[in-house]
Amino acid sequence: KAGVTQTPRYLIKTRGQQVTLSCSPISGHRSVSWYQQTPGQGLQFLFEYFSETQRNKGNFPGRFSGRQFSNSRSEMNVSTLELGDSALYLCASSLSGQGQETQYFGPGTRLLVL
């Protein structure tokens, strides 16, 4: 079974631009979560989607948004990029996102904002 895939793997943008990252979960997994990882803040939860609905949201500004499609693929969008948005963005999938299910992660997208 294929793992979680994320595209693109690397991205360089300038301040003020917007960016869209994509995540394809493991086949059969319907819950997709997004995390931001920076050296200073560590791993922080962005949001979680299940059946095209955002079920949970972390403490991030409205510039960060996401969506999920009917095939469970998910995208996240960051508008008006800031230097501090430079990070590794990780996507994780699980069957239903409930309880103590294991989340499986993709390889991440490294975003550099100049």
Next chain:
Amino acid sequence: AQKITQTQPGMFVQEKEAVTLDCTYDTSDPSYGLFWYKQPSSGEMIFLIYQGSYDQQNATEGRYSLNFQKARKSANLVISASQLGDSAMYFCAMRVQSGYSTLTFGKGTMLLVSP
């Protein structure tokens, strides 16, 4: 709210030796799961092992075992017979049973395995 504490920023071990990575946690939820992930320099988070709060026995997965001490709220990862490929960041994480909770991560421990 949940909290994970990993007090060892870095650990050094020689190849073929065993190493223990510390993790303590805090939650008021009686039902929870504890996870360990490995993150090589490539960035991908690789799931290693899981322990449920009601599991009677410590979890094991190949060379990985989890030393779960519920009363002390600790969930240490033990890697036996370290290999060079074990050099990576290791994260302890928790997820509670109630609702649609998210993974809460510790700050991680960098493990370096030397020949």
